[in-house]
Amino acid sequence: MKAFSVIAALAALAAKVSAHYTFPQLIAGSSATTAWQYVRETNNWQDLNPQTDVTTNDIMCYDSAMSGTASTMSVAAGSTVGFTVDGNPSNLYHPGVLNVYMAQAPSGTDVASWDGSGDVWFKVYQISAVTDGGSTITFPATGLTQVTFPIPAETPSGQYLIRVEHIALHVASSYGGAQFYIACGQVEVTGGGSGTPGPLVAFPGAYTGNEPGILINIYYPIPANYTQPGPAVWPAA
DSSP: OHHHHHHHHHHHHHGGGSOOEEOOOEEETTEEOOTTTSBOOOTTTTTOOOBOOTTSGGGTSSOTTSOOOOOOEEEETTOEEEEEOEESSSSOOSSEEEEEEEEEOOTTOOGGGOOOOSSOEEEEEEEOOEEOSSSOEEOTTTTOSEEEEEOOTTOOSEEEEEEEEEEEOTTTTSTTOOEEEEEEEEEEEESOOOOOOOSOBOTTTSOOSOSTTTSOOSSSSOOSOOOOSSSOBSSOO
16 A cells, blocks of 8 residues: 555656646636636746745735736626636646635725735635545545536625635645645626625635645545635535
């Protein structure tokens, strides 16, 4: 078992320079929009490289080097939205977990010019790992070509950033090894509810990089359980 795990880890290292991806298209209903039309163009739109430093401002939207020309799409509270995956190959190739956060722009501020700083982000969706006490660990997000999720019906009307992150864990056994694939879409939520989203976190700040779900060897010994990074999903089930 140990020899097999070492081989798997070496294979993961060999894949480190390939199988990278972006989230260029926002999905409304069943239709994907034009690439980078409603999603802020990320620094890795050409090289596809991940972000690995959770302390940098680019852990937020990964767009510091780009011009920020995305438009804002109108979506109804309670409707389904999502992101497509593009890359080499165009799916979430690496084993890992997924989180989706939202953050409301301050009243009177155009979300297109807002940087998303401060304790403003709340989690609305996640795909975690599945464990069985140490025999196996699987990652249901692996291989997805798109990620869809509902805008909670309780979400107040207003302009929001929607941040998707896939945390690839194939080389996460040392600090800084986890790979973050990130994008932020711009939406205006209409017909919203009167909920109070939370818990609220900041990027950077939500992660230290030492969380058990980020600094982890998924190969040997096989984890008996898995702790999803970040706060609980809002609203609670």
